[in-house]
Amino acid sequence: MAIYHIFFALKFTDYLIFIVLSVLTYVSQYYYKYFTRPNKLPGPLPLPFIECGYLFTGNNKKLLTSLHKKYGDIFEIYIRGMRRIVISRPEYLEKIFNSSSNDTTFIQRFPYLEGLDELGWLGKGLKANHNIKSWRFNRQFFDQAILSPSFNYEAVEWINNLVQELEGYWKSLANLNLSQDDKNEWSLEIDIAKWIHRFTCDMVSIVITGERCYSMTSYYNIHSTLKVTRSDTVIEDSERFIQGINEFFLKAIYFTYLGPFLRNNLPFIKDKVKTLLGYMDFMFETLDKIIKKRRREIEEMPIGAKLRSDMLTSLIVTNTERDMNSVKISKDNIFRPMTDIEIRGNLLDAFLGGVNSTANAFTAIVYYVCRSPEIKQKMLAEIDSIFPPNNSLHLKYDDLLKLEYCTAVLYESARISPNTIEQVRYVETPCEIAGHQCEAKTMIIINVNGIHRHKDHWPNPGIFDPDRFYKKERHKCSLVTFGGGLRICPGRKLSLTELLSLMVIVFGKYDVELVDKGAPLEVESGGLNIHKGLPIRIKPRK
Template sequence: MSLHKYFENLNFVDYFHLVVLFILFYAIKFYYKYFTRPNKLPGPLPLPIIECAYCFRGDIKQLFVSLNKKYGDIYEIQLGGYRRIVLSRPEHIEKFFNNSTKYAKFMPRAPYSRGMKELLMGAKGLVSSDDFKSWKFNRQFFIRAILSPSFNNEAIKWTKLLFEELEGYWKSLGSANGDGKEWTLETDFSKWIHRFTNDMIVVSTTGERSYSIGSYYNTLSPIKAPYPDALIEDSDRFIKGMKQLMVGSALFVFLSPFIRHYVPFIRGKTKALLKNRDFIFEKVNKVIKKRRQEIEAMQTKDLKKDMLTSLIIANTERDVNYKKAVGEEIYPPMTDFEIRANILEAFGAGTDTTANLFSYINYYLCHYPEVKQKMLAEINSIFPQNSSFQLVHSDLSKLKYCEAIIKEVERMIPVANLLGRYPTEPIEVGGYLWPANTMFQFDLVSLHRHKDYWPNPEIFDPDRFFLDNNKSESYLNVKNDDLKDDYNEKDDQNVGQKYSFVMFGGGYRICPGRKLAMIELLSLMVYVFGKYNIELIDMEAPLKTRSSTITSCQELMVRIKPRNQ
């Protein structure tokens, strides 16, 4: 009897028994694999199909904090088809974050994803690349562009120009019901800062303006921003498109190609995301093409100082620093495909993280007036109130207490909740030898508040970093981010101190944009708090956040008025 004839003879009860048998077989196989796994660790019991998703209550940060309290500093959880080993103790993450080429290993952030390759068309940037040669090639040029003095000076200049635009909008809105001399504005601070950081990252990486601050202003005021409507609308569409691309990436990570392209409801979302991706790619491709044409028509001394220009001229006759930066190793110029990948990663990484952290800085300063006064005293000692000044990098490096505030806020409420590594070789962690292709997650919230390394971890106290300069490096003064063997045996004695705070990650994959982030944050502290009094409208209201892989500020209602009123 053929298989087709066999199924024709089955009745409903037979089909029911087959389904039950299939489910039973799957469950037995699932639990056999679970109970015979190597290095059994504590953790929630996974269920077939849904794994440990039943533990999730809508907030990723709270999920891992609660699991840490229940299971300790090393435990396991199954999510998204992978057994994840969760670590929140400095000694456990040391091997992943050690900078030494003698001890460190290049590790992908996550397993290979066919979905992400489809979404990003095989982009070979820094974040998603799991090929060391390609990653190193891109990193060499990325860090040369973003750590150059000229790039940093341009970043400081644009911070000033964009803030002047921002405060013009604040004054316009605040003066709408007053005499224009004394004004107060009640507004959602987080919305403004997200728009500011978006415009900042776009202009600093591409040299091209976006107008998202003006776009937000237009939604609040009958008087419109002094830019053509087409520019405002184009900026707004690009912002929304980038957010859609970032949020929609989860669909390509966690769902199979069959579900993405053939299940009716999800298929529509997939098509919309791919259409949006094509729009984003087309916009960036046009900017790259335009800049190539500009470079061909310019003298070397006239070239712009943005990241895009540096990536385009890398390893060409226009690259005056090529031999000095790369040495004997020969690299070809970057393709438009690679340039686009790096630019898009800069857009994604440089907007929400900085905006959310600055929103949290404002929140904590409002709740700790003594810290705010100490910060203002430092700012006023370098930049006297009501005086004109030209902000320069050397001035920012003097803001030691401001930098301590930034670090303490990041310790209290890390913007990134989780980091991941996926070693392709066996590795010993926590007293266990783990096979290759084990997924590790670092719980930064629990790490940054670990009671063994932080006295009174729930108390906000910037003096932890201000009085103890060895607690972490100064990200503002990063000068060389190349891959070098900087291991020091003395570091072995300070593992807890060194790895109990990882603001920008660590090891090979430490954030290459950390210096730009600190320049932007410190500059904003000088401009915003040096010139304006900002207070929360409701001091009793809880901080409104939403947590996935990062913790986003959803709203921060404040009252703004000039300090000299």
């Protein structure tokens, strides 16, 4: 009763003073704790309540580049109650990338983040799986499925078939308005970024499901008056599916850098968040349909019948009576089948990792090669020496391995225009990095652009020069295109095979030039660099 009387006896000014004192007390404690923190590193000053969130614009590349320039090769930034140490020097990565299966200090990418959980991405598949046992379970399967030597040869045959189809679409579009006499001298303006995104989506679809999603067909139908009909597509709306992948890489960063209140209420962000969640629902629904359809097909087959060799089928039958593999895969030391949600997580990671990264990489290769005539001629000379122009061009995996200069071009393009902006590790126990102690529950951010353009390792880092990689040594951590250590990308060999194959086909069979040689490479950055488009002009090479 006394408290009741005191409460109503207080005036407005009394409440205001109480609120001000509470805020001042919080701010004082906040900055006392910040300025007396152990193991200090340089970095931007965090603000109470929002920490360094005031720096966030959605463009992580711009943010990390500016902070690297201001604070050096190692600095700290506080976001969402967590210390994040940003590394931009190759030598500092050695301990992270040298971790073994017995040392799991740097094995984890993310802690539990409610934002990733809201996206339906956390704890499933590989990329954002914070459960180490579950991650090992899935990684063992990925390695078993796509790192075998036989897989490389199968992949090249799939590429041969897809490239033949792609060339057919290009020729058809070029010939639509030509007379019969002119059809051998055709030329065509295309957006190579858009076409290669459809190519890689078709490629991932075959690798994962054994079926086509006919993304190239859908894109061709958008631009052609002559329509192609496909009734057996595994993804009915592949255009929307690809757009969903792009939206994910541009906007998922809002779910890792901003709390739920900010991302769901800030006027210029909440609509983007809502859009991405809609695309995620669509992609999950699409993948669920694919899984259920294949599961029904398998259940209708007799035990012992020969099944497809695609990854989806293997995921479904793993550790069941239909599993023909001699090597079993366990989770929590229990040999059990995968659930549909676990399978969906692996499929989503495969599409996310396999579509954009390879398409963006090839778009950058085309851009830089076409701006460098001497490099282009040197690359063509190597292609012609291994794949003679007068012979029918049927790719073979062993021949692709001979392309040393083309490989150097590929790596230099990946260096100067990386797909990833940051690579993340989360440490649950104290550790040491570059002579600095990191407390438990710290996130380590690898600034990819800073690593790839570090002046101590790359003279004239802004110049496109494949000779940096051509029979020359470099620091083992100075190129982090596919990451490193236990978390190295499991699809790296497939990506390299696709890229080399596309280089041979596109440059070996066609004269390629940029429509606007003076235009910069148009890139949109969020959590990943997305090449929005690259208009080129192609015609059959004489």
